[in-house]
Structures are given as structure tokens and as C-alpha cells.
Amino acid sequence: MVRVKLDRVSKYFGRVRAVDNVSLEVMDGEFVTLLGPSGCGKTTMLLMIAGIYKPTKGRIYFDDEDVTDIPPKDRNVGMVFQSYALYPHMTVYENIAFPLRIKKLPKSEIDRKVREAAKLLKIDHLLDRKPGQLSGGQQQRVALARALVKEPDVLLLDEPLSNLDALLRVYMRAELKRLQKELKITTIYVTHDQVEAMSMSDRIVVMNEGKVQQIGTPDEVYRNPSNIFVASFIGTPPMNLIRCTYDESRNVLKCPNFEYELPSAWREALSSRTSDELVLGVRPEDIEIGVESPNAKARVLVVEPLGKDVVVTLALDEETSIKAVARAGTQLPTGEVTGLRIPLEKVHVFDGKSGRALI
Numbered sequence: 001m002v003r004v005k006l007d008r009v010s011k012y013f014g015r016v017r018a019v020d021n022v023s024l025e026v027m028d029g030e031f032v033t034l035l036g037p038s039g040c041g042k043t044t045m046l047l048m049i050a051g052i053y054k055p056t057k058g059r060i061y062f063d064d065e066d067v068t069d070i071p072p073k074d075r076n077v078g079m080v081f082q083s084y085a086l087y088p089h090m091t092v093y094e095n096i097a098f099p100l101r102i103k104k105l106p107k108s109e110i111d112r113k114v115r116e117a118a119k120l121l122k123i124d125h126l127l128d129r130k131p132g133q134l135s136g137g138q139q140q141r142v143a144l145a146r147a148l149v150k151e152p153d154v155l156l157l158d159e160p161l162s163n164l165d166a167l168l169r170v171y172m173r174a175e176l177k178r179l180q181k182e183l184k185i186t187t188i189y190v191t192h193d194q195v196e197a198m199s200m201s202d203r204i205v206v207m208n209e210g211k212v213q214q215i216g217t218p219d220e221v222y223r224n225p226s227n228i229f230v231a232s233f234i235g236t237p238p239m240n241l242i243r244c245t246y247d248e249s250r251n252v253l254k255c256p257n258f259e260y261e262l263p264s265a266w267r268e269a270l271s272s273r274t275s276d277e278l279v280l281g282v283r284p285e286d287i288e289i290g291v292e293s294p295n296a297k298a299r300v301l302v303v304e305p306l307g308k309d310v311v312v313t314l315a316l317d318e319e320t321s322i323k324a325v326a327r328a329g330t331q332l333p334t335g336e337v338t339g340l341r342i343p344l345e346k347v348h349v350f351d352g353k354s355g356r357a358l359i
């Protein structure tokens with residue numbers, strides 16, 4: 001168990017800034033997820049922590065030791081690649097034993113550790129098979145066993161569940177989380193799936209274009225997104241982002257087809273805006289539909305049942321549509337105009353130019 005610290009780390013590939021000035025501290029035994037869209041630098045970060053890539057700038061520490069110039073084999077990290085990367089000609093047993101053989105452990109100890117790890121991951125009945133004779137989920141668990149058997153200080157997992165079916169993925173998510181807490185291994189997990197990140201992590205690092213957008217607990221990044229990127233990346237359906245113009249004299253947001261009155265206490269926070277173009281953010285689950293005293297009206301376009309809820313698409317005007325979530329069974333005839341309440345205590349206000357959260 002170690003603390004992993006990145007101090008202003010960058011990685012450039014020619015002109016591409018794959019990772020751009022990232023600082024991050026992962027605590028002993030913490031489960032931290034790097035979350036962001038394809039190409040935002042997640043794998044590059046993991047490979048630098050593993051020692052496979054050397055940062056262009058910045059330093060990496062394990063506890064207080066500077067490991068930036070230490071080769072991967074001397075870092076005691078366990079890594080699971082997205083592709084599993086099992087040795088196809090070796091049995092499951094040999095695959096798991098491989099890192100221990102390199103360490104030249106005694107045979108009896110290797111045997112004990114391999115069986116222990118296999119049991120933990122419920123693949124102990126598969127030890128004689130070759131990877132080609134396993135399902136994707138089983139191969140995944142072999143790769144995990146091989147990473148765990150080393151008893152690494154740091155576990156690095158790169159989209160390890162991406163190739164599994166939905167049911168197996170949900171099962172493995174819970175299993176991985178349980179295992180990580182049981183073994184207390186400092187874990188850095190990479191995914192572009194926000195649901196996975198929300199359900200497993202102690203903290204999430206939201207990234208875009210090589211830069212950290214926000215670091216926080218799942219609750220913090222959901223409740224208090226620090227900018228429009230984070231707000232739109234976390235949550236399904238995503239947060240509604242309504243372009244508005246701020247009328248400072250009346251302290252109202254002029255939005256498509258409605259005006260949104262702001263409390264006077266917000267004036268000060270809004271004074272740091274870069275222009276009068278603001279974005280009103282509200283999550284679909286926070287909009288109330290069909291209310292008596294609405295603060296906006298919209299036409300019902302589409303109603304999509306999702307079992308316990310329905311997702312309703314509403315048109316504020318010709319150009320602007322938003323989504324709301326309502327209880328299943330809510331009567332909403334398509335084409336009709338309905339009253340909406342967008343509760344003040346649930347809204348976010350972002351700067352229209354910089355995207356920064358103001359409220």
C-alpha cells in the first residue's frame with residue numbers, strides 16, 4: 001500500500017499534449033478513477049505511473065520516493081491492460097504464476113499464491129485451461145489474478161471491464177470493489193464510463209484533452225460540477241444546459257421562452273462572469289413536470305419509458321429542447337404544452353464563455 005503522487009506531470013508526443021500539467025495525490029488504499037472521453041490521456045497517465053512512459057515534465061512519487069527514473073520492474077505495480085494480454089500458449093496456472101517465477105520464488109510458495117488468487121477470483125476450477133478456452137470474463141479474471149498475485153503496492157487497471165456483457169460487468173464491478181477494499185491496494189482505474197466511475201470510486205479525476213477538469217468524490221462531481229464539461233459528462237441523461245442572457249438590472253436570466261428569476265444573493269457570484277452569456281444547468285431528474293405554478297412552459301415532444309421512470313423530451317422553443325425524468329405512469333400527451341418547475345435550489349449557472357461554474 002503506497003501513496004501515489006503526480007507533481008505537474010506532462011507527456012508530449014511531438015506536438016500532441018497527451019497529458020498536460022497534471023497534479024494528483026492518491027492516498028494509501030484509495031480507489032481513484034481517471035474518467036474522460038477517448039483520447040484524453042488516461043492510458044498515458046497509467047503508463048507513466050507504471051514506468052513504461054517517462055514524463056516529458058514533472059515528477060512521480062510513491063510515498064516520499066521519487067520513482068520518475070525507476071524502471072517498471074522495480075516499481076511493484078500490477079497492471080491489467082484493456083486487452084488482457086494473457087500468454088496464449090500458457091495455462092491459466094502458468095499465466096498467474098509468471099510474475100512470481102520472474103521473482104524466483106520457491107515453487108511451493110508460487111503454488112500457494114496462485115491457488116489463493118485463483119480462489120479469490122473464482123477461477124480455481126480453470127487452472128489447467130489455456131486462455132483460448134475461456135470466456136472474456138474468465139480471461140479478465142485471470143489477468144486480474146496475475147496482477148494481484150504479485151501483491152503490488154499499486155494496482156493500475158485500464159478499462160478492465162470494457163469487453164464484458166452488461167450483467168457480467170455489473171457483477172465484476174462489485175467484485176472488484178470488494179476485492180480492492182479487502183486487499184487495501186492503492187488502485188488507479190481507467191474508464192470512459194461515468195456509471196462505472198460513479199459506482200466504484202472513492203474519488204474521480206475527470207479529464208479532458210490531457211487536463212484535469214475536476215477531482216472529487218462521486219457525490220461532489222455530480223452535485224457540484226466545476227465546469228460545463230464535467231456537468232455534461234456525469235449523469236444520464238446528461239444535465240440540461242440552456243443558453244441564456246443575463247439581465248443584470250433585473251437579475252433575471254432570459255432563457256428560450258421563459259425568464260428565470262435569480263435571488264439577489266447570487267449577484268455577487270455572477271459578477272465574476274466574463275460576459276452576459278450564461279448557461280443555466282439543471283438535471284433531468286430535478287425538473288418537475290405538469291405543475292400548477294410553473295416557471296417555464298414547454299411542449300412535450302417524446303416520452304420514452306425506462307421501466308420505473310420515463311424520460312420526456314420537451315421543446316422550450318424551436319431550437320432548444322431539454323429532457324426531464326418523470327415517474328412512470330405520468331400522463332403527458334405528446335404535442336401538448338405543460339408547465340415546468342425548475343427549482344432554484346437545484347440549478348447551476350455557468351459562464352457561457354469559459355464554462356466555469358459560477359453558482
Ligand SMILES: Nc1ncnc2c1ncn2[C@@H]1O[C@H](COP(=O)(O)OP(=O)(O)OP(=O)(O)O)[C@@H](O)[C@H]1O
Nearest residue numbers: 013016017018037038039040041042043044045192
Ligand atoms: N505513442 C504515441 N504517439 C503519439 N501520440 C500518442 C501516443 N500515445 C497516445 N497518443 C495520443 O495522446 C492522446 C492521449 O492518448 P491516450 O491513449 O492516453 O488516451 P485515452 O484517454 O487512454 O483514450 P481511450 O479512452 O481511447 O483509450 C491521444 O491524442 C493519442 O492519440
Ligand SMILES: [Mg+2]
Nearest residue numbers: 042043044158
Ligand atoms: Mg486508453
